[in-house]
């Protein structure tokens with residue numbers, strides 16, 4: 001079955017896409033193609049001209065969007081409908097950055113007011129830390145803040161903090177710990193002083209094994225240094241929707257920043273989960289980050305499909321996934337600060353759209369979310385770009401480049417940019433057999449050698465990519481960039497008619513993990529699982545016992 005057969009215009013789109021000329025011919029036919037298929041919004045410029053599309057493709061995308069009810073479904077999200085229907089929740093992360101319809105009410109109180117009150121509270125907290133007002137249990141000012149969280153309670157804050165290093169206020173050092181691997185926490189604590197360290201337990205559920213265990217070990221570390229239970233208030237705050245569980249841990253309600261049901265974990269960096277970001281870059285910059293995301297929200301809500309960045313990213317992606325069988329999508333930030341962006345978008349996209357059930361519970365017959373991967377340029381060029389250029393799979397790419405650097409250094413930035421632009425050009429143009437032969441002949445090779453070598457030098461080209469530019473990486477442009485990917489994921493989920501906002505697939509592993517743990521920690525427990533898992537457990541026990 002080709003494409004999205006549920007839509008009446010599917011067949012027309014499929015045959016149109018399969019009959020498009022190659023990218024080089026499209027560029028040859030229209031000298032202004034680069035301009036025609038570029039647009040700017042919210043501080044970002046998207047050049048999507050190196051995609052397999054023409055203006056007829058965009059018209060077919062528009063038809064598909066009508067058939068999918070795209071406009072109404074986007075509106076449903078912004079207006080607070082319970083679109084996460086398997087969990088009975090609204091999806092209102094956009095409200096965290098001011099994109100809220102005035103009419104939106106959640107659990108009786110105005111979302112916008114709750115958001116504003118929380119932002120004000122975050123500002124007071126940041127100020128208290130910056131001014132040295134918050135003291136540890138021996139009366140010393142807090143110098144280091146460790147945010148303990150995982151998944152959405154980690155990835156967003158971590159990548160934003162890292163990317164916005166030029167905006168750090170240097171009033172307090174911000175650290176992150178996520179993994180249950182003891183190396184993560186021990187390695188961090190080794191460099192810190194318990195008297196001047198504050199922990200943020202960032203967990204919407206306050207029930208995530210990794211976060212709770214790391215928080216407990218951090219609490220033990222404080223106690224070992226002489227802090228008693230009443231001192232914990234000076235060293236622990238939480239960001240959570242589950243205050244009773246935080247209280248049971250020893251964090252008072254007064255020290256809990258709110259999270260809400262209507263914010264999904266992977267969409268939560270804009271909430272108080274972003275507190276470590278605010279501590280690193282200051283509240284004004286945090287608000288600029290929200291402002292950038294809001295600008296992208298406004299663009300997304302109002303721009304027609306043909307000029308709508310998230311919709312264009314989503315639909316070109318769908319063309320490759322559902323009509324050409326692409327199973328992965330590579331993100332190539334040409335910016336050292338954005339090196340962790342692929343990992344962030346990985347959770348955002350794969351946890352949202354890695355689904356096999358339509359909204360009405362029927363089975364999905366086509367591919368859904370792609371594998372998201374990538375690395376910073378130019379490092380990737382010397383690692384995996386070979387496969388992008390000559391491998392057999394189709395892997396669409398997003399190149400991301402700030403036009404100016406916060407670290408001007410000789411010719412470095414021009415070289416970085418030249419690599420970025422040349423890679424998308426090489427993917428698109430490729431190298432023909434004739435050209436390869438000519439080059440070898442020019443190097444003085446004989447006919448027999450040319451015949452042997454030339455095929456190895458052929459690059460098929462015709463490989464699609466987007467290029468996203470911004471003047472520089474700033475709180476505002478980064479906010480817009482992240483919101484762009486959030487909305488791309490939403491739009492793809494709408495076309496695939498699935499719920500992008502639950503994540504039931506991660507649950508089974510958690511349940512089985514606990515069953516295995518009880519057998520790892522108790523030598524007398526019966527090994528009654530499958531023979532492979534039993535043998536693995538036995539090997540672990542044998543060494544743990546020594």
Ligand code: F6P
Pocket residue numbers: 150151152153202203204205206207208211265266351503506
């Ligand atoms: O296990 C997946 C997940 O639920 C993610 O969706 C979430 O971001 C992460 O775990 C952390 O959850 P919490 O913030 O509740 O600790």
